Amino acid sequence: MTVQSxxxxxLCSLGLLWAVGILAIAMALRLGLxxxxxxxxxxxxxLAALAIVVLATxxxxxxxxxxxxxxxxxxxxxxxxxxxxxxxxxxxxxxxxLEPLGxxxxxxxxxxVISRAAERLRWRTVVPLxxxxxxxTHLVFARWLGVYFPAGTLWGDLLG
Amino acid sequence: MDLLGFLSIGFATALSWSxxxxxxxxxxxxxxxxxxxxxxxxxxxxxxLPLTFTMNPASxxxxxxxxxxxxxxxxxxxxxxxxxxxESASVVTCIDGYEMAKRGRAGAALGIAAFGSFIAxxxxxxxxxxxxxxxxxxxxxxxxxxxxxxxxxxxxxxTQVSQTSCLNSLIMACLGLLLSTVGVxxxxxxxxxxxxxIGLFNGFNVAVLCMGLFAIAELLTSAEGRENTPKPVAQPxxxxxxxxxxxxxxxxxxxxxRGTALGFLxxxxxxxxxxxxxxxxxxxxxxxxxxxxxxGQGAIEGVAGPESANxxxxxxxxxxLLSLGIPANAVLAVVLASLLVQGVLPGPTxxxxxxxxxxxxxxxxxxxxxxxxxLNVPLISVFVLLLRVPISIxxxxxxxxxxxxxxxxxxxxxxxxxxxxxxxxxxxxxKVDLDPAPLVxxxxxxxxxxxxxxxxxxxxxxxxxxxxxxxIAAFLIGCSVCLIVFQAGGAILARARAAAGRGSRNExxxxxxxxxxxx
Numbered sequence: 001m002t003v004q005s006x007x008x009x010x011l012c013s014l015g016l017l018w019a020v021g022i023l024a025i026a027m028a029l030r031l032g033l034x035x036x037x038x039x040x041x042x043x044x045x046x047l048a049a050l051a052i053v054v055l056a057t058x059x060x061x062x063x064x065x066x067x068x069x070x071x072x073x074x075x076x077x078x079x080x081x082x083x084x085x086x087x088x089x090x091x092x093x094x095x096x097x098l099e100p101l102g103x104x105x106x107x108x109x110x111x112x113v114i115s116r117a118a119e120r121l122r123w124r125t126v127v128p129l130x131x132x133x134x135x136x137t138h139l140v141f142a143r144w145l146g147v148y149f150p151a152g153t154l155w156g157d158l159l160g
Numbered sequence: 161m162d163l164l165g166f167l168s169i170g171f172a173t174a175l176s177w178s179x180x181x182x183x184x185x186x187x188x189x190x191x192x193x194x195x196x197x198x199x200x201x202x203x204x205x206x207x208x209l210p211l212t213f214t215m216n217p218a219s220x221x222x223x224x225x226x227x228x229x230x231x232x233x234x235x236x237x238x239x240x241x242x243x244x245x246x247e248s249a250s251v252v253t254c255i256d257g258y259e260m261a262k263r264g265r266a267g268a269a270l271g272i273a274a275f276g277s278f279i280a281x282x283x284x285x286x287x288x289x290x291x292x293x294x295x296x297x298x299x300x301x302x303x304x305x306x307x308x309x310x311x312x313x314x315x316x317x318x319t320q321v322s323q324t325s326c327l328n329s330l331i332m333a334c335l336g337l338l339l340s341t342v343g344v345x346x347x348x349x350x351x352x353x354x355x356x357x358i359g360l361f362n363g364f365n366v367a368v369l370c371m372g373l374f375a376i377a378e379l380l381t382s383a384e385g386r387e388n389t390p391k392p393v394a395q396p397x398x399x400x401x402x403x404x405x406x407x408x409x410x411x412x413x414x415x416x417x418r419g420t421a422l423g424f425l426x427x428x429x430x431x432x433x434x435x436x437x438x439x440x441x442x443x444x445x446x447x448x449x450x451x452x453x454x455x456g457q458g459a460i461e462g463v464a465g466p467e468s469a470n471x472x473x474x475x476x477x478x479x480x481l482l483s484l485g486i487p488a489n490a491v492l493a494v495v496l497a498s499l500l501v502q503g504v505l506p507g508p509t510x511x512x513x514x515x516x517x518x519x520x521x522x523x524x525x526x527x528x529x530x531x532x533x534x535l536n537v538p539l540i541s542v543f544v545l546l547l548r549v550p551i552s553i554x555x556x557x558x559x560x561x562x563x564x565x566x567x568x569x570x571x572x573x574x575x576x577x578x579x580x581x582x583x584x585x586x587x588x589x590x591k592v593d594l595d596p597a598p599l600v601x602x603x604x605x606x607x608x609x610x611x612x613x614x615x616x617x618x619x620x621x622x623x624x625x626x627x628x629x630x631x632i633a634a635f636l637i638g639c640s641v642c643l644i645v646f647q648a649g650g651a652i653l654a655r656a657r658a659a660a661g662r663g664s665r666n667e668x669x670x671x672x673x674x675x676x677x678x679x
Binding site: 009034035037039040044056080083084087088094095111114119121125133145149 | 193327330331334335337338341345347348350352353376379380383384385552553555557559560561564567568571573576577579580583592594606609610613614618621622
């Protein structure tokens with residue numbers, strides 16, 4: 001059961017896309033559709049956004065005219081909601097802390113939140129998981145493939 | 161010099177010990193980087209570019225070619241096992257490959273991907289040798305209007321790939337086109353939809369888009385509904401049981417043949433390539449199948465066709481590069497750069513001036529495909545072991561790999577943040593039944609489409625008549641129009657039939673009139 005299978009869900013999702021299309025049309029018009037005898041930077045985005053608006057309008061009209069069955073309640077466990085919230089928080093924090101803390105500290109923190117708090121793995125699994133991941137990624141990506149890992153700007157500031 | 165003379169030069173170059181080793185290194189590295197999401201063949205070939213300056217030109221191209229077609233197979237591994245496309249050409253393999261894995265046939269999907277790629281690779285190499293130079297001359301007739309018309313047709317075909325309604329797919333494809341315009345305009349230099357954010361000046365990276373919309377969104381979806389998820393079906397333990405059975409081979413034979421032919425044709429067109437070929441092959445298989453309802457549910461044809469097509473196209477795309485100097489994609493652009501640095505100018509005369517390079521590279525693809533299948537088929541049982549790792553352990557690892565992949569593209573945490581944002585968007589899209597696959601392909605095709613459209617309008621001085629004046633472009637536009645007419649006509653007919661069916665049921669069973677119709 002998805003949100004789409006209700007009239008409101010369908011109308012809301014298409015309405016959002018319609019609004020994105022309208023906003024993009026306004027911005028594309030400001031960029032200019034034709035400039036000094038050649039296609040302007042706004043022409044292609046204008047055409048794409050116009051197509052979104054037209055198609056979303058058709059979709060909303062069809063959704064409004066269609067008869068919809070009563071939607072059964074979607075079953076999401078409370079633990080599932082909690083887990084997804086932790087995942088989202090961990091991911092955003094991971095992205096934001098990657099450069100200030102450096103790859104190793106940020107990865108340790110993110111893995112700790114995800115594996116211990118979200119997935120509720122035992123410490124005897126969490127510790128080797130984090131250690132193994134750090135070792136493997138360092139060996140394969142940093143040493144062999146020469147990928148640059150941020151060292152952490154915060155440590156330099158703290159240590160002077 | 162006759163063809164036999166060229167053949168002997170090609171074999172002498174490709175079968176030298178040094179070039180066999182170089183080919184092995186390329187194919188192995190390609191498979192590894194194909195498996196790792198984010199670190200695609202473009203990044204790897206770019207990293208290795210300085211190394212190739214010390215090699216002779218033939219060895220340099222053999223190494224880069226090996227990485228390119230090796231990554232096509234590597235990308236399919238993660239698509240099938242964990243629904244993360246390592247490469248944009250493997251996006252379509254996720255659809256049925258992952259479903260097969262969920263139903264205990266991961267080995268069969270991996271096997272058919274390996275054998276399909278191998279067969280396609282061998283057939284295309286032989287075909288390239290004989291008809292490549294002739295076909296490359298035909299491809300010269302493709303100008304901007306033909307490209308624009310081809311991409312338009314490709315975009316309309318993309319909507320057939322999706323599991324959701326055609327309308328939803330079209331909206332997502334248009335959204336993909338819109339996203340492809342984010343960043344600084346290449347012709348006028350204007351900022352488009354950047355909102356002043358430096359991270360958006362170069363637009364979205366396709367790897368970031370794929371990892372966000374597919375990998376992160378999949379992880380969030382699985383994190384939410386883990387209590388409702390049924391336990392995965394056990395995979396066979398012995399390699400023999402894992403490999404495709406007779407029935408699966410029977411069903412895959414024609415898709416491999418068709419995928420090879422289609423991939424070859426799309427690969428030799430400048431601007432074509434593995435991504436378009438894989439999507440087109442999937443659409444074609446679904447269109448001509450007697451059981452289209454099987455697609456999306458783990459149809460082996462949905463793996464065999466696209467996997468053969470993407471390998472065929474990856475190899476065939478070396479023809480426009482070597483004979484015309486036109487790279488079909490970013491990887492081949494780096495190969496072109498490597499050749500130019502070494503003083504080799506690809507073009508129609510390369511075949512006669514440097515036969516060791518031209519034919520050596522083609523013959524090395526035979527060697528590379530043999531190495532690829534020998535390397536990968538025995539390892540299928542090892543790859544399938546990945547499915548036995550619980551998702552609660554796999555999820556954090558996938559997140560770390562995705563973060564490394566996104567960060568390594570530009571050494572910027574803005575890409576990581578973008579990936580997370582796209583992951584959330586992908587999760588919400590799933591909630592409202594919107595499929596991200598058409599969005600991703602439209603995004604990939606968007607830049608080619610915009611450039612070709614702009615050039616066509618310049619040639620036609622703003623008139624769309626330029627598309628009808630040229631026979632190939634007019635034919636492709638005609639195909640697009642037919643597709644829209646058939647699609648719309650089919651939908652109207654289906655709705656009319658459904659309404660008529662409801663009417664007759666209601667007449668025969670008047671009590672049902674008060675009950676709600678099925679969705």
